[in-house]
Amino acid sequence: MEFGPYLFIASLEGAITAAVLALTAVGLSIVFGIMRVVNVAHGEFFMLGAVIAWWVTSMITAHPALGFVAALIVAPLLVGLLAIVSDHLVLRRINYDPERTIVATIGLLYVIQQTTLMTFGPEARPVEAPFNKRIALPWFELGENGFVLTWPWGLSTTTYKLAVIAAAIVILLILWLVMSRTRLGLIMRATQLDSEMAQAHGIHVDKVYALVFGLGAGLAALGAVLIVPIQQAHYLMGGDPLLLSFIVVIIGGLGSVAGTIVAAVLIGMSDGIISVFFTPTLAKIIATLLVAFVLVFRPQGLFGKPER
Amino acid sequence: MLVVDNIDAAYDQVQVLFSLSLSVKRGEILCLLGRNGAGKTTTLKSIMGLVSVQKGSIKLDDQVLSDLQPHKIPAAGIAYVPQGRRLFAELSVKQNMDIGLMARGAGADTFESVLEMFPRLKERLKQRAETLSGGEQQMLAMARALCMKPRIILLDEPTEGLQPSMISLIRDVILKLKQENVAVILVEQHVDSAMKMADRVAFIEHGRNPETMTGEQLQQNPATIRKYLGVE
Numbered sequence: 001m002e003f004g005p006y007l008f009i010a011s012l013e014g015a016i017t018a019a020v021l022a023l024t025a026v027g028l029s030i031v032f033g034i035m036r037v038v039n040v041a042h043g044e045f046f047m048l049g050a051v052i053a054w055w056v057t058s059m060i061t062a063h064p065a066l067g068f069v070a071a072l073i074v075a076p077l078l079v080g081l082l083a084i085v086s087d088h089l090v091l092r093r094i095n096y097d098p099e100r101t102i103v104a105t106i107g108l109l110y111v112i113q114q115t116t117l118m119t120f121g122p123e124a125r126p127v128e129a130p131f132n133k134r135i136a137l138p139w140f141e142l143g144e145n146g147f148v149l150t151w152p153w154g155l156s157t158t159t160y161k162l163a164v165i166a167a168a169i170v171i172l173l174i175l176w177l178v179m180s181r182t183r184l185g186l187i188m189r190a191t192q193l194d195s196e197m198a199q200a201h202g203i204h205v206d207k208v209y210a211l212v213f214g215l216g217a218g219l220a221a222l223g224a225v226l227i228v229p230i231q232q233a234h235y236l237m238g239g240d241p242l243l244l245s246f247i248v249v250i251i252g253g254l255g256s257v258a259g260t261i262v263a264a265v266l267i268g269m270s271d272g273i274i275s276v277f278f279t280p281t282l283a284k285i286i287a288t289l290l291v292a293f294v295l296v297f298r299p300q301g302l303f304g305k306p307e308r
Numbered sequence: 309m310l311v312v313d314n315i316d317a318a319y320d321q322v323q324v325l326f327s328l329s330l331s332v333k334r335g336e337i338l339c340l341l342g343r344n345g346a347g348k349t350t351t352l353k354s355i356m357g358l359v360s361v362q363k364g365s366i367k368l369d370d371q372v373l374s375d376l377q378p379h380k381i382p383a384a385g386i387a388y389v390p391q392g393r394r395l396f397a398e399l400s401v402k403q404n405m406d407i408g409l410m411a412r413g414a415g416a417d418t419f420e421s422v423l424e425m426f427p428r429l430k431e432r433l434k435q436r437a438e439t440l441s442g443g444e445q446q447m448l449a450m451a452r453a454l455c456m457k458p459r460i461i462l463l464d465e466p467t468e469g470l471q472p473s474m475i476s477l478i479r480d481v482i483l484k485l486k487q488e489n490v491a492v493i494l495v496e497q498h499v500d501s502a503m504k505m506a507d508r509v510a511f512i513e514h515g516r517n518p519e520t521m522t523g524e525q526l527q528q529n530p531a532t533i534r535k536y537l538g539v540e
């Protein structure tokens with residue numbers, strides 16, 4: 001294949017990484033933005049989403065789409081519920097103290113990971129996509145008579161991959177609408193800006209925190225359900241999304257949802273492209289270096305505002 | 309109406325209020341006077357449930373506020389205008405007021421009547437709170453509180469750092485609230501205005517309330533002012 005079409009394929013793979021990363025990182029970002037909690041267990045909520053998706057789809061076998069749709073609903077709900085329980089049992093008890101929540105969520109990470117290993121086992125398990133038609137993609141070439149449409153051999157993707165990108169966009173749009181247009185969004189933003197004043201206006205801050213922690217975890221789980229037909233479920237699969245989400249949240253600016261999305265597209269696309277042309281390891285190295293540069297030269301992130 | 313009875317209050321381990329008592333009635337303005345760090349802000353925060361009260365009780369009519377979860381206190385009819393305004397900076401004027409409206413389920417009529425008191429805000433409903441001038445921010449802090457249709461309002465140095473024209477506007481609003489039978493607890497820096505506006509003045513010193521007197525009594529006793537504030 002020539003370079004152009006090859007780059008196009010790589011970008012498409014990158015767009016899928018970006019879409020799922022955006023969902024996962026936005027989850028991490030709102031938890032940090034509103035609760036000031038650095039959730040080290042975020043990747044495990046992602047992993048659980050995939051594992052639950054496998055579990056649900058292997059129980060509902062009438063039609064792959066049926067099981068998958070059920071997984072799309074059940075996995076984020078169960079994971080969100082688990083997060084709410086963790087908030088009650090752990091985070092609230094240590095008063096959301098920034099340092100102690102880091103240690104506590106590291107503990108949570110191992111509890112979730114090892115429990116999964118003991119029950120789900122060490123194998124990677126596949127989940128069937130609800131639909132998966134291969135479609136050939138066109139390419140433009142400058143011929144003697146101007147641009148011509150060609151169909152290079154191997155330039156193709158699947159309907160499912162395109163659907164993942166579309167789904168992530170729709171979910172993020174809904175989230176944006178909720179945050180900017182609804183009463184619930186207003187309550188969450190007020191809590192983020194000044195939790196004490198929110199409380200002085202009758203906002204039940206503990207309830208908002210529980211909800212936000214559940215929502216953040218649910219978004220990670222949703223991202224995982226979308227990617228699991230492409231990647232398989234495995235008890236150690238939470239590591240990469242956690243690392244990449246942290247990278248994205250730092251580059252985008254802590255607590256800035258819009259910045260997080262832009263950074264997710266940036267990092268996801270470059271991760272996809274570099275992984276295709278070189279190796280996934282190089283992609284991670286470059287992303288980590290980028291974070292180091294951002295931390296040194298623009299600690300508030302590319303889109304964050306400086307601390308006042 | 310509101311009775312603060314013998315409370316101790318602390319930030320974590322540091323006790324700040326010691327057996328402090330106060331009361332205010334409907335349509336009354338109670339002024340809190342005292343040096344910086346005396347515990348005035350902490351007194352208001354205790355009423356709002358924002359610092360932990362370890363001893364004593366705070367009652368609004370028959371309701372024991374100090375037993376309520378903090379987020380349930382505003383619903384009892386208490387609005388709080390904190391020192392330094394503390395608006396929701398990135399939210400619009402309208403959204404800040406919406407938060408106030410939500411607190412006690414007030415409707416569009418309340419919103420309109422509050423805006424009538426602060427016409428300057430009406431022109432800036434979509435503007436972010438942080439872009440307002442100092443005086444407008446104070447108006448918004450008051451407006452946000454009034455959107456709760458409070459029975460009692462706690463005002464912490466509402467005229468701090470404002471121009472004279474703005475100060476008199478804020479004072480007019482406070483007097484209007486008094487006429488509407490709202491109870492007012494006002495933390496003031498300016499002794500003169502405290503004497504003019506207050507029905508009673510409570511001095512706060514080292515987290516205690518050694519003395520409370522009427523405005524007139526205070527005018528006849530300038531020595532008291534020197535004693536608690538160290539100024540004329």
Ligand SMILES: Nc1ncnc2c1ncn2[C@@H]1O[C@H](COP(=O)(O)OP(=O)(O)O)[C@@H](O)[C@H]1O
Binds near residue numbers: 324348350
């Ligand atoms: N968040 C806090 N944590 C610990 N101590 C505090 C805090 N806020 C105020 N204090 C202390 O409580 C005392 C009373 O403060 P404050 O109520 O703000 O006084 P005032 O409003 O009369 O100036 C001061 O000694 C102050 O240092």
Ligand SMILES: [Mg+2]
Binds near residue numbers: 348464
């Ligand atoms: Mg003060």
